[in-house]
Amino acid sequence: MVQKLRVLGVNAHPHDFTWYSGTLGIHAASGDAVTVVSVTTGESAHNEALHDELMKPEAERDPAIVNQKPGDFSALKAKEMEEACAIFGITDVRNLGFPMPFKVAEYPESVRALREVILDVRPHIMITQSPFLNGHQGKTSGATDDHYETAFMSLEARSQAANPVFGDTEAPHAIATVYYPGVYFQNEEFDFVVDITDWFEKRVAAEDKYISQGHYPAWSRRRMEVSLGNVGWFAGTMYGEAFVREKPELVxxxxxxxxxxxxxxxxxxxxxxxxxxxxxxxx
Ligand SMILES: [Zn+2]
Incomplete structure (x- = not known):
């Protein structure tokens, strides 16, 4: 009998979970409990429409886009994330609603907020942002990046969830294992690859949901062919999602x-x- 698992995905932005959404879909379809969290509203990320309007002379700009309020854009992002999750059968979608840029030092309450989610969900597996400052991204945007901040915050919340504090009503919870999405690593660093070939069309459909980020069908399909195809080819299948383990598995x-x-x-x-x-x- 296959053990029923509870899986928690922690992400900086509403789109980040898509990098391992095929894997989440496989787990949801087999009866595992899946929860997806976005730490920020995603309000100032990838506003492609605003970018292009501001490139135009002032008189030619569309007021509906230029005068949009950050709250409207956040609501759109939240809706896109919920719709993308639904494609993979995921209904437990939570937005912690912290602003961008996200800094743990400015929002120390974020650790407590995620700790509460962990104590509620009680996951066996947490998939979270990579804390490793890799490659050029690490050198340039590095420690000031929302993804890294989310990584450090989530690992701290994980540690704190395992330890009781006065006032707790829930029992402490230790997460059995932590994985990082392979998208933040080189292929040689992957620990395992999940074959998501059968989920490819859903991955394309999920990309299509993020209209606020300027995604459209041809773009979504090409992006998925290149990214999932690269991982799949490396692992000996058509399309794959890679993961890196926090620590070696004891067997x-x-x-x-x-x-x-x-x-x-x-x-x-x-x-x-x-x-x-x-x-x-x-x-
Ligand atoms: Zn992101």
């Missing part, structure tokens, strides 16, 4: 994944069929 013995055993013994034509979606002509 009682070594195991070999079914997919690795299959790959080791299958004809090349079968392998090509799986990563390309079509067999080579000679096989």
């Amino acid at each position: 009682s013995r070594m195991t070999v994944a079914e997919s690795d055993l299959r790959r080791a013994s299958e004809p090349i034509g079968d392998y090509y069929d799986r990563i390309v979606g079509e067999r080579p002509p000679a096989h």
Whole structure:
């Protein structure tokens, strides 16, 4: 019997969960409880429409876009996130509503807010933003970035949830394992890849929901082909979502994944069929 899991995804912005949403969909479909949290409203991220209006001479700007209030935009972002979650069967969607740019030092109450979510949801798995300052992004936007701030805040909330404080009514809760989405890492750093080939069209549909970020069908499909296709190709399937573990897993013995055993013994034509979606002509 497969153990029923509770999975909590913690994200800086309403769009960030999409990077592992196919995996969440697989878990939701198999009866696991899935909760998605956005720490910020996403109010000042990716306002593509406003960007393009402000590029125009003042007289030609659309007042409906230019005079939009941040609250209207936040409400739109929240709706997009809920609709995207619904595609994957996720109904427990929570927005903590902190403003952007998000700084834990300015909003220390965010740790308490997320701790309460953890004590309520009591997840086995937390997927959260990566705390590792990687590559050029780490060098330039690094420690001031919402994603890193969310990473540090969520790991602190995780630690605090495991320890009781006076006034608590809930029992403390220790999260069994923490993963970071592979999108923040190089392929060689991945610990495992979830095969989401069957969920590809839903991933494209979810991208389409973020109209406020300027997404449209051709753009969404191309972005998913390139990003999920890269991970899938690396892992030997058509489309994949990668993860990095917070720490090594303690096991009682070594195991070999079914997919690795299959790959080791299958004809090349079968392998090509799986990563390309079509067999080579000679096989
Ligand atoms: Zn983000």
